[in-house]
Amino acid sequence: MAQPMSITKSTQPCPSKGTDPMRFATSGIAVLLVPLALAAQSPLLLPALSDANAGESRPDGPSPPAPESIEVTQLPLPPTTVNEEEGGCSVEVNPRRTGCIGQLPNLLGGNFLPDHNHVVAAVEFKGAPAAPDPASIYTGLQLILVKADGTTFANGDPWKCITCGVPEDQQIGRGPTMEYPQAFTDGTRVLAGTDIIDCAPWQLSSPECTPERTYIFPIRWNVQPDGSGPGGNIRELRKHPDDVHLGYNSMSFSGATISQFAYFARLQFNPSPTTGIPLAPRYDLVNVTRLHNPNSSSLVMTDGDKIRMNYEAITIGELRGFSGRGNEVTYIGYPWESCNMDVFAVDLTTGKVRRLTSHPEYVDPVDISPDDQWVVVEDTRSTGRQMFLSAMRGIPPIIDMVVTGAVSSTRNNGQRRFFQPWMIDRYGDRGTYFGQQINAAGDGSPGSINDPEWNARADPKWSLDGTRIVYSQQITLPPACGGINPLPCPISTEPGGRVERLMVAHLSSRPPVAWQPVAPVSDIVPWGVPYEPGSSASRPIAVEERNYSMVGEISGSAEIKIRQNREKTYVVSVAVTYQNFSNDGDNVIAGMEEVSVRYPTPTTVHLDWDSNLTSTGISYSTKKSSPDGFHLEIDMMTNILEANGTLTTTVDGITYLQPANGT
Structure with a gap:
C-alpha cells in the first residue's frame, strides 16, 4: 500500500479545521462586437x-425591466x-x-x-x-x-x-x-x-x-x-x-x-x-x-x-x-x-x-x-424544442411522477444542446x-x-x-x-x-x-x-397505489388513478381525468391523460402516453396524442429521442410538434 504523503505550502489558504461557525445543510433526487x-x-x-x-x-414582481x-x-x-x-x-x-x-x-x-x-x-x-x-x-x-x-x-x-x-x-x-x-x-x-x-x-x-x-x-x-x-x-x-x-x-x-x-x-x-x-x-x-x-x-x-x-x-x-x-x-x-x-x-x-x-x-x-x-x-x-410537451399551461404535475426523466432528456439531441x-x-x-x-x-x-x-x-x-x-x-x-x-x-x-x-x-x-x-x-x-458514512438513502413512494381525487383551487376536480410495480417500489402508471379543473383561474383544464412507464435498462425510459386535453380561459389549447398513443423511448444518458405515434400541443392556433426521431 502506498504510504501517506505530506506536504507543506508556505501560506496554504485552506478552510480551517478549527472552530466552525455553526452547521448548515439541504436535500436531493432521482446547461465580434455587436x-x-x-x-x-x-x-x-x-x-x-x-x-x-x-x-x-x-412574489408579484415590479414591472419588467427595460x-x-x-x-x-x-x-x-x-x-x-x-x-x-x-x-x-x-x-x-x-x-x-x-x-x-x-x-x-x-x-x-x-x-x-x-x-x-x-x-x-x-x-x-x-x-x-x-x-x-x-x-x-x-x-x-x-x-x-x-x-x-x-x-x-x-x-x-x-x-x-x-x-x-x-x-x-x-x-x-x-x-x-x-x-x-x-x-x-x-x-x-x-x-x-x-x-x-x-x-x-x-x-x-x-x-x-x-x-x-x-x-x-x-x-x-x-x-x-x-x-x-x-x-x-x-x-x-x-x-x-x-x-x-x-x-x-x-x-x-x-x-x-x-x-x-x-x-x-x-x-x-x-x-x-x-x-x-x-x-x-x-x-x-x-x-x-x-x-x-x-x-x-x-x-x-x-x-x-x-x-x-x-x-x-x-x-x-x-x-x-x-x-x-x-x-x-x-x-x-x-x-x-x-x-x-x-x-x-x-x-x-x-x-x-x-x-x-x-x-x-x-x-x-x-x-x-x-x-x-x-x-x-x-x-x-x-x-420550441419542448413545447409539444409543455406549452399548455396550468396542468398540475400528476403524470410527472412517471414522465419527468424522459421529458428532461428530450431537451438535447445527443451532444447537441x-x-x-x-x-x-x-x-x-x-x-x-x-x-x-x-x-x-x-x-x-x-x-x-x-x-x-x-x-x-x-x-x-x-x-x-x-x-x-x-x-x-x-x-x-x-x-x-x-x-x-x-x-x-x-x-x-x-x-x-x-x-x-x-x-x-x-x-x-x-x-x-x-x-x-x-x-x-x-x-x-x-x-x-x-450524512453518516455508510448510511444509504432512498426515496419512499410519496403516493401509494389507489384511486384519488383532487379539487381545483379555483374550480373543478380531477380523478386520479395511481398504480405501482409488483414490488411496490415505484409508480408504473398514472391516469388523470379533469373536469373544468383550474388552480389559477386563468386556465381551465378538461379531458384525460394516462401514461405508463417501464425501464428496459436503468437509464432507459419507455413511456406509453395517451392524451386528450383541452384548456380554455386566457387561451384555447389542446394536447393530444395520436389515436394509437404516443410511445417514447429515450436513454437519459444519451438523449436520443425515438418515438412511435405523436404528441401535439396547440395554443391559440399555434401548433407544436415533437422533434423527428434522432433530431
Whole structure:
C-alpha cells in the first residue's frame, strides 16, 4: 500500500479545521462586437402561470425591466491544429511553441478571476511533440487562463496553461475530468472536476504561478465507517461563494431506476491522510449534509384518497449552484406545472423555496449575480424544442411522477444542446416577461453570435462586479447532423475549423457592483439530514397505489388513478381525468391523460402516453396524442429521442410538434 504523503505550502489558504461557525445543510433526487438591444420577452409568447397559482414563493414582481444594451465578444483560445498526431502542433501553427488544441478541444468554460480580467477554462491540448521536448507538456486535458481584457501575458499569448507541466508528485490522485472550472475568490485556486488546483500564495495570473508551484489536490467524500477506500461518487460540483463549502450530487442505481441526492459539505485540507485513497494531500468533505427534507420532500401530497399540491416542498433533483451571496442553493426540482422543468432556489437556513423560472421550455444551467439581483440561465426557450410537451399551461404535475426523466432528456439531441443564454431579473418570469436573450443580435449568419447552429453549454457565469457574463458554445456536430440525419452539418468559420468557442457578454450600460467577500456560512442546514458514512438513502413512494381525487383551487376536480410495480417500489402508471379543473383561474383544464412507464435498462425510459386535453380561459389549447398513443423511448444518458405515434400541443392556433426521431 502506498504510504501517506505530506506536504507543506508556505501560506496554504485552506478552510480551517478549527472552530466552525455553526452547521448548515439541504436535500436531493432521482446547461465580434455587436450592440444588442432586444425585446425583453421570449419570441414564444404564451399565457404565463398566474401569480395566484405560483405559491407564496413567487412574489408579484415590479414591472419588467427595460431591455439593455449588451455587447458580445469572443475570447481567444490556443491555436488550432488540424493534425492532432504527435508533433502536429508545429512551429507554423504556434510559433511560441506553447501548445495547440484540436478542432474539438473539449472546451469547458468557467468563471472570472476576482480581477474580472481573466477567465478559467479547460481544454484538451493536441499534437504536442514527444518528450523531452519542452513543448511536450502541452498535451491532454488542462486548465488554462484566458485574458478577457484584450491584453496578453508576458510571452505574448492571450492565454496561459496553469496545469501543463505540473510534476507528477504534485498531482497524486488527480481526477479524469475538469468539468465546471470555478475560480475561488482569492485568485489562487480553481475547482475543476473533482480536484482543486492550487498555486497559493501566488495569483494564478501572475508570473510567479509556475508549474513547479502548482498543486492538484483531489476531493474525497468518505462513505465508509472506517474511512477506507477511494471515497464516494461525486458529480456536478459547485463551489459556495464563501470558498469554504461545496455542493455536489451523487447518483446511484437501484433495480430498474436511478436515484440522485444533493449534498452540502465543508472543504477541509488534509496534508497527510492516514486512511482512504489516495494517501496523498487532498481535500476531505466533512460535516456533510444530505439536502433532503424527509418532512417536506413531495410536491404531490395525499390525505387519504385526496391529493393536493404542496408548493413549499423542497424537491432537489440536481443541485446547480448557489445564489450570489450564498444564502440559497439552486436546483432543478419536481415541476410545478406538468412537463415544465424549472430552476428553483431554497434558503439554506429557512427552507423557503423560490421558483426562478416558469417558461414552458427546458432550463438547466443557471448562475445568480453576485448581488442577487439577476439570474442568467441557459434555456431552450427560443427554440420550441419542448413545447409539444409543455406549452399548455396550468396542468398540475400528476403524470410527472412517471414522465419527468424522459421529458428532461428530450431537451438535447445527443451532444447537441438547444440552449441559448438568457438574463432574467431576480423576480423571474412573469406575465409576458421571459427575460432578455443575451446573444439575440446579429443576422443569424454562419459564425454570428446568434447563429442557431452554435448552442450554449453549461455553465454561464457572472463576473464578481456584475458587468459581464461568460459562456461557451459548440456548433452542431455529427451524428446530430449529416449521414442519415436529415440536418446537414454546418461548417465552422472559427480558426482551423474549431467547433467550440468562449464568449463574453458585456453589460455595457451597468456600473460595476462593489463585491464584498462572503463570510463562511454554517455547516448546518437545519432542514437537511446529516450524512453518516455508510448510511444509504432512498426515496419512499410519496403516493401509494389507489384511486384519488383532487379539487381545483379555483374550480373543478380531477380523478386520479395511481398504480405501482409488483414490488411496490415505484409508480408504473398514472391516469388523470379533469373536469373544468383550474388552480389559477386563468386556465381551465378538461379531458384525460394516462401514461405508463417501464425501464428496459436503468437509464432507459419507455413511456406509453395517451392524451386528450383541452384548456380554455386566457387561451384555447389542446394536447393530444395520436389515436394509437404516443410511445417514447429515450436513454437519459444519451438523449436520443425515438418515438412511435405523436404528441401535439396547440395554443391559440399555434401548433407544436415533437422533434423527428434522432433530431
